[in-house]
Amino acid sequence: MDEDVVIVGGGHSKFGKRKGLGIRELAFEAVESLLKDFNMGLEDIDASVIGIAGEEFSGQGAPAAVINDEIGMAGKPTLRVESACATGTAAIKAAYGWIKAGFYDSVLVLGVEKMTSVSSARATELMARAGDVRWESPYGCTFPGYYALFASAHMKEYGTTKEMLSAVGVKAHHYGAMNPLAHLQKEVSLSEAMNAVPIAHPLNLYDCSLISDGAAAVVLTRESIAKKFTDTPIKIKGIGSGSDTMQVAQRKSLTSLQGAKDAARKAYKMAGITPNDVDVAEVHDCFTIAEIIATEDLGFFEPGQGGPAVLDQQTYIGGKIPVNVDGGLKSKGHPLGATGVSQAYELRKQLLGEAGKRQVDGATIGLSHNVGQSGQFVNVIIYGRD
Numbered sequence: 001m002d003e004d005v006v007i008v009g010g011g012h013s014k015f016g017k018r019k020g021l022g023i024r025e026l027a028f029e030a031v032e033s034l035l036k037d038f039n040m041g042l043e044d045i046d047a048s049v050i051g052i053a054g055e056e057f058s059g060q061g062a063p064a065a066v067i068n069d070e071i072g073m074a075g076k077p078t079l080r081v082e083s084a085c086a087t088g089t090a091a092i093k094a095a096y097g098w099i100k101a102g103f104y105d106s107v108l109v110l111g112v113e114k115m116t117s118v119s120s121a122r123a124t125e126l127m128a129r130a131g132d133v134r135w136e137s138p139y140g141c142t143f144p145g146y147y148a149l150f151a152s153a154h155m156k157e158y159g160t161t162k163e164m165l166s167a168v169g170v171k172a173h174h175y176g177a178m179n180p181l182a183h184l185q186k187e188v189s190l191s192e193a194m195n196a197v198p199i200a201h202p203l204n205l206y207d208c209s210l211i212s213d214g215a216a217a218v219v220l221t222r223e224s225i226a227k228k229f230t231d232t233p234i235k236i237k238g239i240g241s242g243s244d245t246m247q248v249a250q251r252k253s254l255t256s257l258q259g260a261k262d263a264a265r266k267a268y269k270m271a272g273i274t275p276n277d278v279d280v281a282e283v284h285d286c287f288t289i290a291e292i293i294a295t296e297d298l299g300f301f302e303p304g305q306g307g308p309a310v311l312d313q314q315t316y317i318g319g320k321i322p323v324n325v326d327g328g329l330k331s332k333g334h335p336l337g338a339t340g341v342s343q344a345y346e347l348r349k350q351l352l353g354e355a356g357k358r359q360v361d362g363a364t365i366g367l368s369h370n371v372g373q374s375g376q377f378v379n380v381i382i383y384g385r386d
Helices: 023-036 063-070 087-101 120-128 143-158 162-176 190-194 223-228 258-271 288-297 306-311 336-352
Strands: 005-012 047-051 078-081 106-113 198-200 214-222 234-242 280-282 365-372 377-384
Touching: 005 023, 005 087, 005 223, 005 336, 023 063, 023 106, 023 214, 047 063, 047 087, 047 336, 063 078, 078 087, 087 106, 087 214, 087 234, 087 336, 087 365, 087 377, 106 336, 120 143, 143 198, 143 288, 162 190, 162 288, 162 306, 214 223, 214 336, 234 258, 234 336, 258 288, 258 365, 258 377, 280 336, 288 306, 288 365, 336 365, 336 377
Parallel strands: 047 078, 047 106, 280 365
Antiparallel strands: 005 214, 005 234, 106 214, 234 377, 365 377
């Protein structure tokens, strides 16, 4: 199929510690939100792609079948997608491929995760299994540990400072405080961020994303029938994917994610744009150093300049490239399977001019950068409004 694939609707649950709610209820909440934004009903959607990263958080095997039932799509084809923290964008890519191949006209993409049903220690252990279970996690490697290595290497090579890391957290909380869907709607001072409890040196509490529950949904369809659903479709202009070695010790660099650079290059080429054309970006700030590295890998700043750019507020609204003005993973939250879909939801709002106090004026091109594990799965998607 030669025609473009577009987003015609979006929905989002509240992110946070959602006591008493499981994956069914969280998914239903996102779809209920979607239907309020959507001119058609679920009967007009042909199939679903469900992104959920971990079964051990919820305890439910084959979760896509349960969710498809709960949201009112029973009897329609469904697919479960998993790519660790990049699950949400992997689900969008799968739905995009289904439509491009001509299998379906319209597909619901839903990302969901229930993470707070286990302790923080247990959640850390489960996520650590996404590292190499032979040579890394048995020896104490966790994801705060991996990103602490990246931060230390970046500091040594480029002179990145703790203040720069903390400034990323300050920005995230500044915008998260304005986002009613965010997990932690709280401003944080630079002093608080720099002096919080240590987690994995040089990272502390305010350098780390949240363990959250939540869901997000979007509907993808062919451009030729989009007018059935909305007068303002958002086009998927480019998609790129990349990967890196499973073992971090085998990588050539700890200050960049090769998979992210590869994914960005492919996405820019497909969209026919450069980094300078992007008006607003959602990047995978699972840790503050991850945002700094992302802005360099995506070509927004030269290597080593991502940290100074945050201090100069170049990643704020009004700066060179607004980044994570919904609070990002750091403040909005990080329900693994939902994150990439949540990025699409936010960028759609931005490109429609519906982001309220967090609106980037005149935004017509948005970019999402979604990383699974420590760079083994990376998807970059570029969205545009003509």
